[in-house]
Amino acid sequence: MANFNLNINGKQHQVDVDPATPLLWVLRDHLDLQGTKYGCGVAMCGACTVHLNGTAIRSCQLPVSAIGNGSITTIEGLSATGDHPVQRAWLEQDVPQCGYCQAGQIMSAAALLEANPQPSDEQIEEAMSGNICRCGTYVRIKQAIKTASTLKNSAS
Amino acid sequence: MTLLKTKIGRRSFLKTSTAIGGGLMLSFSWLAACVSDPKRVLTMPEEWFSLNGYLKIGENGLVTIISPNPEIGQNVKTSMPMIVADELDVDWTNVIVEQGPLNTDIFTRQLAGGSQSIRQGWQGLRMAGATARRMLREAAAKAWQVPVEEVTTKEGMLLHEKSGKNATYGEMASAAANIPVPEEVELKNADDFKIIGTPRKNVDGLKIVTGEPLFGLDYRREGMLTAMVIHPPAFGMKLKSLDDNEARNMPGIKDIFTFKPYEDGHVKNMFDASAFTELIAVVGNSTWEVMNAKKAVKAQWEPFEEYADEFSHYSDPSRKIAKRQPAGLESSARHAEIIAEYSSKPGNVVRRDGNPELAFKQAAKVIESQYFTPFHAHNCMEPLNFFANVTADKAELVGPIQTPEFMEKSVAARLGLPLEKVDIQMTRMGGGFGRKLYGHYGVEAAVISQKMNAPVKLIYTREDDMTHGTYSPAFHALYRAALDENNNLIGFHVRAGGIPESPLFANRFPAGAVDNYLAEEWSYDSNISVGAFRAPRSNFMAAAEQSFLDEVAEAAGKDPIKFRLELFERAKNNPVGENNDYDASRYAGVLELVRDKSNWSEVQPGMHRGVAAYYCHNSYVAQVVDLEMKNGKPVIQKVHCAVDCGIVVNPLAAANLVEGGTVDGIGHAMYNSGITFSEGKPDHSNFNTHQWIRHRDAPRAIDVHFVQNNTDPTGLGEPPFPPVMGAVANALYHATKKRYYNQPYLG
Ligand code: FES
Ligand code: FES
Numbered sequence: 001m002a003n004f005n006l007n008i009n010g011k012q013h014q015v016d017v018d019p020a021t022p023l024l025w026v027l028r029d030h031l032d033l034q035g036t037k038y039g040c041g042v043a044m045c046g047a048c049t050v051h052l053n054g055t056a057i058r059s060c061q062l063p064v065s066a067i068g069n070g071s072i073t074t075i076e077g078l079s080a081t082g083d084h085p086v087q088r089a090w091l092e093q094d095v096p097q098c099g100y101c102q103a104g105q106i107m108s109a110a111a112l113l114e115a116n117p118q119p120s121d122e123q124i125e126e127a128m129s130g131n132i133c134r135c136g137t138y139v140r141i142k143q144a145i146k147t148a149s150t151l152k153n154s155a156s
Numbered sequence: 157m158t159l160l161k162t163k164i165g166r167r168s169f170l171k172t173s174t175a176i177g178g179g180l181m182l183s184f185s186w187l188a189a190c191v192s193d194p195k196r197v198l199t200m201p202e203e204w205f206s207l208n209g210y211l212k213i214g215e216n217g218l219v220t221i222i223s224p225n226p227e228i229g230q231n232v233k234t235s236m237p238m239i240v241a242d243e244l245d246v247d248w249t250n251v252i253v254e255q256g257p258l259n260t261d262i263f264t265r266q267l268a269g270g271s272q273s274i275r276q277g278w279q280g281l282r283m284a285g286a287t288a289r290r291m292l293r294e295a296a297a298k299a300w301q302v303p304v305e306e307v308t309t310k311e312g313m314l315l316h317e318k319s320g321k322n323a324t325y326g327e328m329a330s331a332a333a334n335i336p337v338p339e340e341v342e343l344k345n346a347d348d349f350k351i352i353g354t355p356r357k358n359v360d361g362l363k364i365v366t367g368e369p370l371f372g373l374d375y376r377r378e379g380m381l382t383a384m385v386i387h388p389p390a391f392g393m394k395l396k397s398l399d400d401n402e403a404r405n406m407p408g409i410k411d412i413f414t415f416k417p418y419e420d421g422h423v424k425n426m427f428d429a430s431a432f433t434e435l436i437a438v439v440g441n442s443t444w445e446v447m448n449a450k451k452a453v454k455a456q457w458e459p460f461e462e463y464a465d466e467f468s469h470y471s472d473p474s475r476k477i478a479k480r481q482p483a484g485l486e487s488s489a490r491h492a493e494i495i496a497e498y499s500s501k502p503g504n505v506v507r508r509d510g511n512p513e514l515a516f517k518q519a520a521k522v523i524e525s526q527y528f529t530p531f532h533a534h535n536c537m538e539p540l541n542f543f544a545n546v547t548a549d550k551a552e553l554v555g556p557i558q559t560p561e562f563m564e565k566s567v568a569a570r571l572g573l574p575l576e577k578v579d580i581q582m583t584r585m586g587g588g589f590g591r592k593l594y595g596h597y598g599v600e601a602a603v604i605s606q607k608m609n610a611p612v613k614l615i616y617t618r619e620d621d622m623t624h625g626t627y628s629p630a631f632h633a634l635y636r637a638a639l640d641e642n643n644n645l646i647g648f649h650v651r652a653g654g655i656p657e658s659p660l661f662a663n664r665f666p667a668g669a670v671d672n673y674l675a676e677e678w679s680y681d682s683n684i685s686v687g688a689f690r691a692p693r694s695n696f697m698a699a700a701e702q703s704f705l706d707e708v709a710e711a712a713g714k715d716p717i718k719f720r721l722e723l724f725e726r727a728k729n730n731p732v733g734e735n736n737d738y739d740a741s742r743y744a745g746v747l748e749l750v751r752d753k754s755n756w757s758e759v760q761p762g763m764h765r766g767v768a769a770y771y772c773h774n775s776y777v778a779q780v781v782d783l784e785m786k787n788g789k790p791v792i793q794k795v796h797c798a799v800d801c802g803i804v805v806n807p808l809a810a811a812n813l814v815e816g817g818t819v820d821g822i823g824h825a826m827y828n829s830g831i832t833f834s835e836g837k838p839d840h841s842n843f844n845t846h847q848w849i850r851h852r853d854a855p856r857a858i859d860v861h862f863v864q865n866n867t868d869p870t871g872l873g874e875p876p877f878p879p880v881m882g883a884v885a886n887a888l889y890h891a892t893k894k895r896y897y898n899q900p901y902l903g
Pocket of ligand 2 (some may be wrong): 096097098099100101102132133134135136137229537586587
């Protein structure tokens with residue numbers, strides 16, 4: 001067990017856990033932030049995607065001890081009221097079916113658009129292929145990413 | 157207008173304050189988390205008036221509609237309340253939706269399976285809305301001293317035209333709640349629907365995109381422990397001995413013990429299916445600690461002797477069915493030998509029309525092909541999990557379950573509690589696909605909680621989930637077709653079988669369209685547990701049959717759509733046999749629609765097309781796949797879908813479901829590794845080796861077209877999934893000049 005000071009969604013959090021604990025379980029079990037999902041635990045499904053310093057990472061593979069001063073954003077911190085362009089686009093396209101994968105999809109999409117505001121179809125496929133959607137909402141996700149790109153670019 | 161006898165029991169007049177999260181059901185206050193977003197509507201009322209078990213109206217006109225069935229992503233939580241709201245005649249923006257509790261006195265068939273929620277819920281939901289509307293009108297008539305026939309409604313308003321009197325539903329709700337439930341109610345004509353048939357967004361959309369804790373895996377309780385189970389590493393094995401010395405002393409670990417999910421001699425219901433009679437429980441404070449301790453548990457396993465499980469029949473529980481669990485460690489290589497042997501000898505004849513042997517003897521051409529699919533794991537994105545809090549005299553369970561009623565019974569039987577002392581609350585599910593019909597994990601959670609005397613959340617890791625069984629069986633089908641010298645189909649033969657179940661539907665198309673027809677089946681026992689998987693059996697038979705018909709059409713020199721339409725014409729005008737399990741006109745209807753919408757006769761250069769149509773779970777779907785080869789790899793540019801599911805309750809969600817089923821079907825047939833076995837052990841346990849369809853493999857576009865009619869609605873969770881597997885096999889054939897007989901096609 002060791003103490004860690006984590007910067008999550010703009011707030012400082014203290015946890016006392018095994019240093020090897022993946023960020024995913026720190027979020028879910030210790031900080032009551034359950035928007036980030038568990039799907040595989042081996043970096044193959046993307047359900048656990050969060051941002052570390054703005055980059056999309058799989059939180060199931062990131063030991064809490066490796067975070068240091070890095071700033072973490074989870075789905076709960078992407079926007080205050082669900083009005084991030086990606087969230088708005090997701091609602092506009094009515095993307096979710098079961099919804100379980102969608103936090104991870106949204107976090108991957110938001111990081112993609114931050115790095116590349118107008119991704120091509122191929123770039124979307126490339127960036128999003130680490131996120132499985134068991135319900136098969138891929139076509140809608142791609143539409144929503146394009147909608148979000150428009151929303152974002154017209155806002156800025 | 158339809159007059160219907162009301163069946164819904166009216167509970168006594170209930171009035172509650174909104175302090176507990178708008179909950180009429182006091183014991184379900186946590187469900188506040190599952191109430192749709194109230195921000196976009198009127199403010200919460202001071203009082204709720206319950207008109208029946210499906211709805212309550214606040215004094216300010218806000219309406220809460222209870223969605224009775226489990227939500228697995230098929231969007232019933234939006235579409236079921238839409239049906240109530242339409243008959244009630246309210247403004248949808250003034251409706252909030254709550255997930256209903258398990259209550260078989262009020263609700264019928266609270267089960268997510270077989271694509272039946274909308275079909276079987278349809279009348280009850282309409283009646284609930286119509287009954288409440290009638291009671292509101294009666295209340296107004298009484299207050300205004302006018303005949304009830306003269307009181308009309310409009311979007312939450314009661315009106316009396318002659319006197320100019322009007323009131324909101326909210327103003328009349330209190331009085332209406334005291335009106336006796338009418339004996340009969342009028343239902344709307346389909347042409348008068350205002351909400352049904354209009355696109356409505358997912359009522360939980362905002363909660364999903366903001367990451368609210370809606371799912372079973374997200375459920376937490378003060379003082380809750382985390383539990384995991386260890387099952388044998390191979391089918392055919394059982395526990396021999398356990399060494400938990402190291403694991404038990406690891407940080408955060410509370411207890412490690414063995415237990416039986418079901419007691420010996422327990423007569424299982426069909427959803428109690430489980431391959432493992434004894435498990436090891438590891439219980440501790442946090443997920444990570446339990447995961448680590450689980451790895452440190454040293455257990456020894458040994459092969460079991462053959463035994464029999466006893467099951468009660470689904471529709472007649474007094475009937476008992478014995479199921480043999482053979483001994484042995486099975487391998488896919490051995491399964492292949494069994495399949496080769498059984499598919500090459502006569503099976504049990506299930507249907508026979510005319511003289512098939514003679515037809516094949518006299519045929520000018522005989523076409524024969526064989527198809528195979530391995531076992532498949534459901535792989536819901538949300539792995540199995542359940543919360544249980546068992547105390548001396550009651551059990552409270554919360555989690556993802558497609559069959560809450562069955563789980564309640566199994567838990568009650570296992571704990572020795574009366575049924576009314578077991579309370580099951582349904583969370584939103586991160587996918588079901590049939591896996592969460594089988595509620596052993598809820599029973600396991602209850603047993604562990606009882607032993608720990610504490611609230612417990614049982615979590616399966618992905619590996620536990622993928623290797624636990626309840627798979628879709630391994631299926632095989634052999635097809636033969638006989639053509640005469642004029643290329644007419646004069647004989648058809650299907651011999652289908654599986655381990656451990658046959659996938660045959662003897663009375664489905666092309667039965668009824670061919671004079672000489674033979675359907676046989678076989679099966680071979682296995683100790684690998686199986687269960688329903690999205691469109692069970694259809695998911696294989698559609699792929700096989702629709703690929704085969706393409707081959708037959710080609711051999712006959714006919715266009716594959718024309719070839720099928722000729723057969724439907726035959727089945728329509730002069731059907732063979734009596735038990736044909738389809739409506740040839742509706743079947744032909746979706747094929748014609750997809751033909752027209754895809755511009756079938758004009759193929760774009762470089763594009764390869766395949767078509768298929770199938771009927772299952774009461775709905776008809778036809779699909780055309782447009783596929784291009786890029787750098788030697790197939791890229792699906794577009795899938796055109798034509799669907800006949802009767803009245804489309806929510807076209808937005810329905811299209812989403814058709815798109816999802818289409819993507820899932822393509823993934824299942826082309827990429828999904830399935831589960832193979834070595835010495836009883838599943839060869840895949842996670843997505844590192846188990847292939848699944850991903851963004852880059854998905855179609856670039858999917859067009860969905862619905863047949864417009866006023867037939868009562870049928871479901872969509874399953875029907876779009878099977879046919880596209882045939883359509884994609886046929887498109888691949890045109891692209892590569894190779895037929896695809898074994899799934900995964902690109903394996
Ligand atoms: S849970 Fe982290 S990638 Fe699947
Ligand atoms: S919406 Fe169900 S897994 Fe993506």
